Amino acid sequence: MNSTVIVFPGSNCDRDIAVALEKLNFSNKMVWHKETDLPRSDLIVVPGGFSYGDYLRAGAIAGKSNIINEVIKHANDGCLILGICNGFQILTETGLLKGALLRNKNLKFLGKDIYVKTINTENQFCNKYKKDEVLKLNIAHNEGNYFTSKDHLKELEDKNLIPFKYCDKNGNINEEYNPNGSINNIAGIFNNKKNILGLMPHPERMVDQIISNNDGVNLFKSLLD
Amino acid sequence: MKITNAVVEKHGLKPNEYSKIKELLGREPNLLELGVFSAMWNEHCSYKSSRIHLKTLPTKGKNVIQGPGENAGVIDIGDDDAIVFKIESHNHPSYIEPFQGAATGVGGILRDVFTMGARPIALLNSIHFGLPKHPKTKSLLNGVVSGIGEYGNCIGIPTVAGETKFNSTYNENILVNAMAVGHAKKDKIFYSKAKGLNKSVVYVGSKTGRDGIHGASMASAEFDKDTENKKPTVQVGDPFTEKLLMEACLELMQGDSIISIQDMGAAGLTSSSVEMASKGELGMEIQLDMVPCCEKNMTPYEIMLSESQERMLIILEDGKDKDAKKIFEKWDLDFVIIGKTTSTNNLTLKFENKIIGEIPIDALATKAPVYDRKWTKTKLPEKKIQIKDLKKIKLEDALLQILSSPNQSNKDWVTNQFDQMVMTDTVQKSGSDAAIIRIHKKEKAIAVTVDSSANYCKAHPYTGGKQIVCENWRNLISVGAKPIAITNCLNFGNPENSKVMGEFAECILGIKEACEFLEYPVVSGNVSLYNGTNKKNIHPTPVIGGVGLISNVYNKMSQYFKKNENIILQIGKNFGQLYQSIFLEEIYSIIDGPPPEINLSNEKNNGLTVLKLINDKLVSSVHDVSSGGLLLALAEMTFKSGYGIKIDKPKNLSNLMEYYFSEDQGRYIVEIEPSNLEKVTKILKENNVFNEIVGTVQKDYFEVTGQLKINTNELYKINNTWYNNF
Numbered sequence: 001m002n003s004t005v006i007v008f009p010g011s012n013c014d015r016d017i018a019v020a021l022e023k024l025n026f027s028n029k030m031v032w033h034k035e036t037d038l039p040r041s042d043l044i045v046v047p048g049g050f051s052y053g054d055y056l057r058a059g060a061i062a063g064k065s066n067i068i069n070e071v072i073k074h075a076n077d078g079c080l081i082l083g084i085c086n087g088f089q090i091l092t093e094t095g096l097l098k099g100a101l102l103r104n105k106n107l108k109f110l111g112k113d114i115y116v117k118t119i120n121t122e123n124q125f126c127n128k129y130k131k132d133e134v135l136k137l138n139i140a141h142n143e144g145n146y147f148t149s150k151d152h153l154k155e156l157e158d159k160n161l162i163p164f165k166y167c168d169k170n171g172n173i174n175e176e177y178n179p180n181g182s183i184n185n186i187a188g189i190f191n192n193k194k195n196i197l198g199l200m201p202h203p204e205r206m207v208d209q210i211i212s213n214n215d216g217v218n219l220f221k222s223l224l225d
Numbered sequence: 226m227k228i229t230n231a232v233v234e235k236h237g238l239k240p241n242e243y244s245k246i247k248e249l250l251g252r253e254p255n256l257l258e259l260g261v262f263s264a265m266w267n268e269h270c271s272y273k274s275s276r277i278h279l280k281t282l283p284t285k286g287k288n289v290i291q292g293p294g295e296n297a298g299v300i301d302i303g304d305d306d307a308i309v310f311k312i313e314s315h316n317h318p319s320y321i322e323p324f325q326g327a328a329t330g331v332g333g334i335l336r337d338v339f340t341m342g343a344r345p346i347a348l349l350n351s352i353h354f355g356l357p358k359h360p361k362t363k364s365l366l367n368g369v370v371s372g373i374g375e376y377g378n379c380i381g382i383p384t385v386a387g388e389t390k391f392n393s394t395y396n397e398n399i400l401v402n403a404m405a406v407g408h409a410k411k412d413k414i415f416y417s418k419a420k421g422l423n424k425s426v427v428y429v430g431s432k433t434g435r436d437g438i439h440g441a442s443m444a445s446a447e448f449d450k451d452t453e454n455k456k457p458t459v460q461v462g463d464p465f466t467e468k469l470l471m472e473a474c475l476e477l478m479q480g481d482s483i484i485s486i487q488d489m490g491a492a493g494l495t496s497s498s499v500e501m502a503s504k505g506e507l508g509m510e511i512q513l514d515m516v517p518c519c520e521k522n523m524t525p526y527e528i529m530l531s532e533s534q535e536r537m538l539i540i541l542e543d544g545k546d547k548d549a550k551k552i553f554e555k556w557d558l559d560f561v562i563i564g565k566t567t568s569t570n571n572l573t574l575k576f577e578n579k580i581i582g583e584i585p586i587d588a589l590a591t592k593a594p595v596y597d598r599k600w601t602k603t604k605l606p607e608k609k610i611q612i613k614d615l616k617k618i619k620l621e622d623a624l625l626q627i628l629s630s631p632n633q634s635n636k637d638w639v640t641n642q643f644d645q646m647v648m649t650d651t652v653q654k655s656g657s658d659a660a661i662i663r664i665h666k667k668e669k670a671i672a673v674t675v676d677s678s679a680n681y682c683k684a685h686p687y688t689g690g691k692q693i694v695c696e697n698w699r700n701l702i703s704v705g706a707k708p709i710a711i712t713n714c715l716n717f718g719n720p721e722n723s724k725v726m727g728e729f730a731e732c733i734l735g736i737k738e739a740c741e742f743l744e745y746p747v748v749s750g751n752v753s754l755y756n757g758t759n760k761k762n763i764h765p766t767p768v769i770g771g772v773g774l775i776s777n778v779y780n781k782m783s784q785y786f787k788k789n790e791n792i793i794l795q796i797g798k799n800f801g802q803l804y805q806s807i808f809l810e811e812i813y814s815i816i817d818g819p820p821p822e823i824n825l826s827n828e829k830n831n832g833l834t835v836l837k838l839i840n841d842k843l844v845s846s847v848h849d850v851s852s853g854g855l856l857l858a859l860a861e862m863t864f865k866s867g868y869g870i871k872i873d874k875p876k877n878l879s880n881l882m883e884y885y886f887s888e889d890q891g892r893y894i895v896e897i898e899p900s901n902l903e904k905v906t907k908i909l910k911e912n913n914v915f916n917e918i919v920g921t922v923q924k925d926y927f928e929v930t931g932q933l934k935i936n937t938n939e940l941y942k943i944n945n946t947w948y949n950n951f
Binding site: 009010012013015016019020034048049050052053054055108109110111112138140142202204205208210211212 | 371374375378379380381463464465466468469555556557637640641642643644645646647648649650651652663778779
């Protein structure tokens with residue numbers, strides 16, 4: 001499977017996702033933000049970091065960059081797109097995903113391990129997970145507090161477009177275990193066609209037992225199927 | 226502008242120093258030249274009070290590639306890998322403007338590391354604040370922690386270890402020390418020494434503004450009532466630009482364009498140009514109107530003294546400027562040739578085609594003043610308090626009070642504001658004896674830690690100096706690393722005060738002896754003097770940053786209990802020494818007597834034997850016993866482990882408090898499988914290491930027979946409350 005990782009000035013999880021993709025047998029290429037062409041890709045990853053220093057608003061400038069027009073075209077043609085952390089923020093800035101990521105509810109940067117519950121496994125990104133499986137993932141963000149309109153929230157819930165929700169280690173979804181204040185404990189969302197996934201936790205940090213665990217592995221394995 | 230006495234004083238120079246300037250120049254300096262002298266001759270850049278003492282530190286060893294004197298120290302960790310590291314203070318700016326002060330402290334130390342060709346792989350910090358109830362502490366703590374976090378998080382280097390402490394001595398002068406660690410190829414280390422005549426001197430990075438002018442001079446003076454007005458001398462950080470600068474420099478370093486490179490840190494363009502020329506015994510000519518500026522009408526004086534961040538000076542090989550420029554353009558950074566190396570041995574400053582300043586380089590560097598300041602010895606303090614006369618307290622109450630105190634509380638509130646995992650090589654995060662970072666795509670790893678013991682150093686600087694090196698060494702041993710070398714950040718008060726100068730001299734003596742004995746050389750460091758406000762000096766606070774090597778990351782050790790019914794062994798002797806302990810300070814508000822004694826040969830023997838046990842896979846967990854003593858160490862081993870302990874009262878020591886809270890040095894707790902007990906005791910006996918069984922691991926409860934029994938979750942909760950309620 002051919003993957004492409006977009007690199008913006010200020011991206012800093014680009015190497016991490018490339019390591020994870022290569023470890024899981026993706027054939028990966030890195031593409032610099034000033035490029036105007038994308039290589040043939042089955043998966044495009046918009047990685048975490050602080051693109052353009054997150055100046056103006058997290059993801060705002062990257063959302064207007066050269067390469068992002070190509071990403072939008074590919075997305076509309078059905079290519080799989082994965083936005084992690086800053087990548088999720090960028091995807092909402094482009095309009096590929098609806099809603100916005102606000103400052104964390106405690107107004108502080110949050111770098112810690114959290115738990116998410118797998119809500120929807122019938123899609124290209126999560127088919128190797130079991131429904132209701134609890135995963136321990138890592139978050140590292142200032143703006144991860146997902147917010148959207150009432151109508152869109154209803155649509156997300158009704159159409160099963162929320163693959164992961166924050167929970168406690170037993171899978172209970174409640175406000176106490178909502179690290180950043182996200183509406184309905186949302187950790188990640190799909191677009192309507194479910195070919196675009198944006199999520200705040202970092203699955204690429206969970207593919208190596210010696211540093212963490214293997215809870216992120218099945219996301220990449222699902223994509224390979 | 227006429228150089229009057231008032232102008233000289235405003236530049237932080239003493240009358241005798243000004244006379245020396247006139248003598249070296251053979252004339253009066255103009256204002257620009259005076260500014261350059263003041264930037265180079267202040268304490269921060271010249272080390273004039275500390276130099277003669279620093280020279281006594283051991284700096285060589287079989288793993289040392291580069292000792293002090295460069296941007297950072299470099300050690301050999303085998304194969305073609307080198308580790309580059311250094312610690313630096315940003316105390317004064319952080320007190321004036323905590324967020325930017327702390328952020329730029331991180332930015333500065335990162336530049337020191339990547340300037341040498343290393344990709345930074347870890348950040349550490351040691352931060353000291355006044356008492357929690359002091360009105361400024363809360364906002365300083367918030368600002369410093371978020372400033373440190375912001376820089377590391379944004380640039381994408383994990384902040385993996387550190388210490389946060391509170392003590393009234395820092396009420397009006399906090400300490401913010403940041404350490405950076407990088408990985409380089411042994412044959413691709415870059416140095417700052419200029420070479421060759423007429424070589425291009427290139428300015429890269431951010432544009433120059435008026436921020437931070439005279440920052441280094443500000444950092445070389447005590448605070449007074451005007452401190453608040455010093456805000457404009459604090460630099461403003463831009464981690465995004467630093468990320469670009471780092472990537473651009475590392476990309477350029479892949480080739481062979483660079484002769485030498487130096488970051489513009491304290492005293493900006495002045496110190497970088499002078500240091501490069503001085504090391505190369507060359508002159509340097511700079512066209513100040515070529516320097517990219519972000520503010521209008523900047524004067525040569527302002528350009529030379531600005532401490533704008535994220536800038537570098539590079540001396541390029543002939544004919545390489547086009548290729549080099551292309552790299553910096555890719556990263557949208559300035560790249561301008563602003564001067565050249567010369568044979569004059571002068572720093573020649575030109576503006577609008579006129580020479581506006583000319584100073585012999587050696588007058589600024591090698592001939593800068595060096596002082597052998599008067600110093601007095603500190604006697605070993607007497608014991609004024611009799612432990613047996615203290616009002617009795619229940620063991621449980623004492624433990625809970627210590628666990629919930631600000632200094633011993635769990636620091637997740639701090640470390641949760643740091644990205645500890647970016648770069649995905651963090652094998653062990655903060656909260657343990659040392660953090661562990663894997664070398665990218667290899668099986669080996671390094672362990673890193675920072676430590677300080679201000680109370681011990683205040684009570685007896687010589688012992689304190691030794692202790693802190695030992696504790697740092699012990700922390701690395703505890704995670705299974707072979708300690709290799711240290712960097713030190715020496716935070717002290719006013720060196721013109723002979724008592725303070727004595728604290729400095731004796732701490733250095735202690736550090737020297739411990740480093741020599743443990744074969745643990747000093748490869749880099751930083752001195753921060755004049756820490757104090759209105760003549761009140763801080764406690765002597767040397768901070769030690771240590772780096773050790775774990776040849777196989779799968780052999781790393783952690784401090785958390787692993788298995789029910791395993792045996793808990795205390796290694797090293799417990800003499801029941803409570804003076805200068807956390808116990809006396811927290812329970813009775815007593816700070817009295819001498820610090821615990823240091824026996825270097827026991828320290829080394831115990832440590833190397835523990836390392837052998839780890840390497841032979843005979844122990845399941847290891848933790849060093851430090852502040853708070855045995856009971857606190859045991860409590861820390863239960864946290865997050867899911868296990869508790871069951872221990873019996875000691876047989877020999879009659880006073881329970883002395884046994885459980887003493888801070889005798891050279892001690893470790895190890896957890897062993899019952900089946901390994903025989904082998905372990907044999908090795909310990911062969912090596913003459915004192916040890917005793919203190920109890921066993923059990924489920925759920927932290928229990929001292931007949932004294933206390935607490936659920937471990939409850940214990941952990943108590944340890945976690947203080948920060949969340951502050």
